[in-house]
Amino acid sequence: MNSRKDQLKSLDRLLTIMDELREQCPWDKKQTMQSLRHLTIEETYELGDAILDNDLNEVKLELGDVLLHILFYAKIGSETEDFDIADVANAICDKLINRHPHIYGDVKVADAEEVKRNWEQIKLKEGKKSVLEGVPRSLPALVKANRIQDKVAGVGFDWEKPEQVFEKVQEELGELQVEVASGEVDKIESEFGDVLFSMINYARFLGVNPENALERTNKKFIKRFQYLEKNAKKMGKDLQDMTLKEMDIFWNEAKTKE
Template sequence: MVDFQYKDSYDVRDLEEIVRILRAPGGCPWDAEQTHESIRRNFLEEAYEAVEAIDEKNPDHLKEELGDVLLQVLFHARMEQEAGRFNLDDVADGVCKKLIYRHPHVFGDVSVTGTGEVLTNWEELKRKEKGQATNTDALDAVARSLPALWRAEKVQKKAKKAGFDWPDISGALDKLSEELEELKTAVAQGTNVEEELGDLLFSAVNVSRFLKADPEVALGKATDKFISRFAKVEALAAAQNQAMEGMALEELDKLWERAKET
């Protein structure tokens, strides 16, 4: 039995202690074996599950998922504490100082007229803090671990702040059409297909930015719509006592058109 005080209600420090116990000799072998790299994906998955709870507007689910995200934070901080580099308080100290520094209109004597100035000041302070001397530095600093659509959107927004952007959506739409033609040529020639596909996707993100549509959300909804219509096609095929795998593409296309009408 470990030396731990059981309670009716626990707080963040209790969670920190539980993580320490799990990692310590006599704790959990699995927890003790983990590294930053081995649970990297866990962190991402827990963050996405928290976002799903937000989308569901389910407070109980969100509370649970935020706990899982918090566990990941404490787990990584604990590993660094064991290595003697920093601990959870150092993490809190760093983010507190960052928030104070980036909110001079709250903690200093800077005046702002609205959220637009707040965001402008935030970006300027962030660039100064990160030592980003050029616009390219700011673009290159966008995390490569972000979903590719979000990373493209953030890079494009930073390029816009440097004045590098279409004046309106027409330029972005023309570029999208141009990239589609280049992809068709690449497919026909069998060269640079991945590169041209990437250019097409990047241009599609540019269009979504002008439309003020989140590209990840838009693609997610398109995927959900595809699944819904696919289910209808499968049901229509089953109603004809047929399996989709045994039907010709022309037949499936007809069922797809029927599914779109319902």
Template structure:
């Protein structure tokens, strides 16, 4: 049987990780810590999202495996230190899924997605011992991308009615914050410039939330669009025997407009 035809199970993965981390195992794997692995968990998670965006099953299958490896890796390190095991991880997530789906495993009722989410947040708050809405906001990890974190914070505020009545009001706030940024961006007060730019970005995220658009995804799409149009400019310049560095901004702008067609 070839390597590709051989089938493995979860225990095989655990055994492989134990061997890699054990006496005589891989030098790199043996020296890793929770802290040294942080970057890989982030990278692998983003690569999963990228595979989803590309709608590529083989890529998604591979990247999900990489994330699973990170989970097993962290659990193995903790087990070696007698802190917790992979079984504890599995037990915890199973208990969480059961406890937060009381409409399936309990006596609650939830016929709509909104009701499910309300139940989830209520149960989560009870589990975490949150007494205030501010505590719920502070519990949103600061390590999240800033656009995503601000979106989640705003949703917490909106859940208790601290929100605009209409998206037009949110757009007016963007106009207001843009003007305030224009008032200071040429000043020498760097701190104020940063503050007003932050307020402007926060207001734009609020508009995205109103329209049920994830700003992180919207910005990524805009970045991809920019890259494609820039590629058109560069390829067109090469076709004309020119270097971008030698072209004027006006010439590049003309190609940019062509790329939009």
């Protein structure tokens, strides 16, 4: 691996390139924080895909794209004299030191869970009015639910055992069925949301990331369905003309090839 000297040299090279692009490239010159925002979100999702695929070379490349965006925002901030990359780095350094008193102070902790609880308490002392302030409003609902549950658990608002959470899942499923029978769409949607929320909570207790789990299933479904499409085409058939029983043959074949 590269030495610290080489690592710093590569960052300095990237900073120089960022300066040159901002001064000379027509596209880079016109970008603002607002215009970059959706691109940054896209790059973050691409990094997430690479991580799920366990493609480490792609992870390396996508991390570079995300790093470029960080430097881009810092460059724009320096142009308005609000902040630069040094301010960004020092701010996170100060935050990490303050939130790790068990490393940089005399606080003793027993395990990672205690570190998380201390983390949330420290943030409240820093001036946050709610533990949930740190949950971005624009997060996808599934990810947001997971972060909400994780954060409130950090201050002790949590179940004690996985069995209790599973009982809650069953309770919510029962309430959903009652509303399904009633036929009231608003109430069905509300109860369906409760079922999903409780399932996400159960995933946390099982040590499973629900976003990753669902995305793995998405990828699995896509792979199987495309196998079905491919073989239907070989037979000269349209899916619309096939029976479910015929489609199931290829679906089950796809499962055996995984």
